[in-house]
Amino acid sequence: MTDIRLSTIDLKDTRFKFSYGRDNERLRSSIGIAGIVEPVILLDRKPYIPVAGFRRLDCARSLKMRSVPALIVDVPEKEAFLRAVHTNIERGYNIIEKADILSRMDGLGFQRPDILEQMEYLGLHPGEKMLKICIAVAGLEPVLKGFIFNNIASLRNIELFLLFDAGERKRIVRSLAGVHLTESMVREIFEMLHILRIRKGKLTGADIPALPDAGALRAHLKKRTHPVLTSLARKLKAIRDKMAVPPGVDIRVDPFFEKEYIDLVLRIKDDDGIRTALATISGLAEAGHLRSILDLTKGTIR
Amino acid sequence: MTLQKVQFVDNSTDIIRKCPGTKHHICCGYQTIDLIEGCVLSCSYCILKAYLKNDVIKVSCDPDATTRELDRLIDGSAKHILRFGTGELSDSLALDRQLRLNRFLVDYFGHKKKAILELKSKWADFRHLIPYLNPFTVISFSVSPQRFIDSEEQRTSPIHKRLKAARLAQDNGCFVGLHFDPVVIYDGFERDYRYLIEDIGRILDPGKIIWISLGLLRFPPALYGQLIEKKRRYLLSGEFIRGEDGKYRYIKPERIRIYKLLYKLLKKIDSRLFIYLCMERADIWKEVFGITMESSEGLVRLFDERIKNLYGGML
Numbered sequence: 001m002t003d004i005r006l007s008t009i010d011l012k013d014t015r016f017k018f019s020y021g022r023d024n025e026r027l028r029s030s031i032g033i034a035g036i037v038e039p040v041i042l043l044d045r046k047p048y049i050p051v052a053g054f055r056r057l058d059c060a061r062s063l064k065m066r067s068v069p070a071l072i073v074d075v076p077e078k079e080a081f082l083r084a085v086h087t088n089i090e091r092g093y094n095i096i097e098k099a100d101i102l103s104r105m106d107g108l109g110f111q112r113p114d115i116l117e118q119m120e121y122l123g124l125h126p127g128e129k130m131l132k133i134c135i136a137v138a139g140l141e142p143v144l145k146g147f148i149f150n151n152i153a154s155l156r157n158i159e160l161f162l163l164f165d166a167g168e169r170k171r172i173v174r175s176l177a178g179v180h181l182t183e184s185m186v187r188e189i190f191e192m193l194h195i196l197r198i199r200k201g202k203l204t205g206a207d208i209p210a211l212p213d214a215g216a217l218r219a220h221l222k223k224r225t226h227p228v229l230t231s232l233a234r235k236l237k238a239i240r241d242k243m244a245v246p247p248g249v250d251i252r253v254d255p256f257f258e259k260e261y262i263d264l265v266l267r268i269k270d271d272d273g274i275r276t277a278l279a280t281i282s283g284l285a286e287a288g289h290l291r292s293i294l295d296l297t298k299g300t301i302r
Numbered sequence: 303m304t305l306q307k308v309q310f311v312d313n314s315t316d317i318i319r320k321c322p323g324t325k326h327h328i329c330c331g332y333q334t335i336d337l338i339e340g341c342v343l344s345c346s347y348c349i350l351k352a353y354l355k356n357d358v359i360k361v362s363c364d365p366d367a368t369t370r371e372l373d374r375l376i377d378g379s380a381k382h383i384l385r386f387g388t389g390e391l392s393d394s395l396a397l398d399r400q401l402r403l404n405r406f407l408v409d410y411f412g413h414k415k416k417a418i419l420e421l422k423s424k425w426a427d428f429r430h431l432i433p434y435l436n437p438f439t440v441i442s443f444s445v446s447p448q449r450f451i452d453s454e455e456q457r458t459s460p461i462h463k464r465l466k467a468a469r470l471a472q473d474n475g476c477f478v479g480l481h482f483d484p485v486v487i488y489d490g491f492e493r494d495y496r497y498l499i500e501d502i503g504r505i506l507d508p509g510k511i512i513w514i515s516l517g518l519l520r521f522p523p524a525l526y527g528q529l530i531e532k533k534r535r536y537l538l539s540g541e542f543i544r545g546e547d548g549k550y551r552y553i554k555p556e557r558i559r560i561y562k563l564l565y566k567l568l569k570k571i572d573s574r575l576f577i578y579l580c581m582e583r584a585d586i587w588k589e590v591f592g593i594t595m596e597s598s599e600g601l602v603r604l605f606d607e608r609i610k611n612l613y614g615g616m617l
Contacts (some may be wrong), residue, residue, distance in 0.1 A: 156527065159527075159531075160527075195530070199538065199539060227541065229543060232555075256545075256553065257553070258545055258546060258553075298585065298589065299554035299589060300589065302555045
């Protein structure tokens with residue numbers, strides 16, 4: 001290990017840099033207090049080429065340090081690349097970083113078996129399909145990468161996102177900008193959009209409007225992909241609104257109206273509670289409300 | 303006609319299995335003889351695509367072990383007339399001309415005379431079996447409108463060939479089965495099914511149709527993604543929900559509407575046709591047929607009755 005002057009390092013050479021979406025602030029504070037503890041790795045060229053430690057180098061530059069501790073290696077570029085990958089393998093890579101690594105390996109002419117081996121180290125299923133997804137992610141525009149980074153963790157959802165064409169992807173990102181999404185919500189929205197796309201041939205702006213929240217978009221899509229289910233849910237809501245079910249009584253209906261029965265759940269603390277709950281149910285039955293719900297679950301009403 | 307690799311494997315146990323059925327749905331109690339795992343026909347909706355890890359077709363044929371096991375099961379069943387089939391993990395006929403796997407089964411059931419073998423297929427050639435056929439072998443075909451076959455069952459026989467083959471089976475002394483499965487909702491499907499059922503009425507002898515099953519499209523979640531990826535428009539036109547068994551199915555009002563439609567059209571051919579629903583809920587049975595079918599046992603009893611009526615004292 002030796003101290004190397006920052007001015008002798010080509011800080012603009014990012015051929016071995018994969019980090020994406022990582023914040024340097026805490027690292028900068030730490031280096032400000034304790035200096036660079038772990039040496040950076042530099043390739044022995046003139047000027048030196050950074051192999052690992054890009055964030056440390058960024059912090060050193062912003063802290064106006066004149067030199068950094070470094071380990072100098074003189075190896076072929078492919079080997080340096082693998083060192084760069086494995087230096088941070090314990091820290092773990094996010095999906096954009098993994099995609100970048102694999103795409104660059106492909107670009108550098110690594111053999112397929114070598115790439116597939118690295119996929120295992122990266123925690124990805126080694127296979128052509130997964131590699132194709134990663135290379136596609138690496139080639140996306142920054143705004144789309146940002147959308148994936150912020151909203152999608154599962155590879156299945158990424159795969160569904162990539163199945164849309166470029167224009168549709170942009171529309172989706174615009175529509176979902178700033179909306180809080182869960183992974184299951186993303187999946188449901190993507191699947192419904194694909195169903196519409198397959199049925200209609202292509203998606204238009206009317207299919208993906210900008211709505212205030214994911215729930216509204218979900219409802220908008222559901223109405224189009226599941227008209228019967230939406231109609232049944234609307235009818236059920238109308239019945240529920242009429243019923244004014246008191247607290248302590250819950251009527252559970254299968255969300256897909258598949259089960260022919262309904263569950264009545266009563267919360268009871270004492271004898272009075274039992275009498276009140278039974279009277280409530282009796283009242284609901286006499287008014288025909290329970291019958292109306294059972295008509296919906298029988299499957300004869302659309 | 304095979305492009306996939308056929309691999310012969312040694313598996314003399316676990317060849318005969320009960321149809322796995324599905325939770326909360328009525329099953330016909332059919333048993334499967336799985337001599338082949340994998341299929342050359344490659345229908346786009348086939349659930350084998352979701353279950354089998356690769357394209358290799360595995361063949362395991364040990365006639366002695368299989369007939370020993372069949373003896374044990376058939377002789378041990380005093381309660382019901384057992385029905386067996388080879389079309390669960392593969393097509394019964396698609397490879398049989400090359401592999402000749404059904405011959406020993408056809409012979410066995412012909413001699414045993416106590417149970418039924420059903421060869422279920424979308425492949426309309428069984429001429430190599432004709433000399434050996436007997437009434438205890440039922441030749442069955444999946445039937446769908448040609449428009450759907452062209453799109454989703456591209457490597458199978460066209461419908462007119464399947465129906466001609468079914469007629470040939472009837473003319474050779476066999477009962478035939480027809481399986482409307484999967485029935486698929488797409489633009490104009492009602493008209494296509496009406497024409498198909500008219501063709502069935504014209505080509506086949508309804509008195510020799512032993513049973514007809516109706517089953518609307520359903521598939522496991524693993525296949526849903528594949529259908530989306532491959533943009534299967536025909537298969538994704540309807541409105542799907544997740545059933546109690548976790549599988550995707552059409553929403554219940556649609557299923558009831560379509561079953562009723564098909565049932566009415568089929569009964570126009572001959573009111574005595576035996577029609578059942580494949581893997582459906584008891585409440586759908588009630589709504590479509592007006593029958594209270596609380597468990598699979600009830601359906602198995604209906605099959606027993608049907609077979610006794612057709613075979614008389616033969617079985």
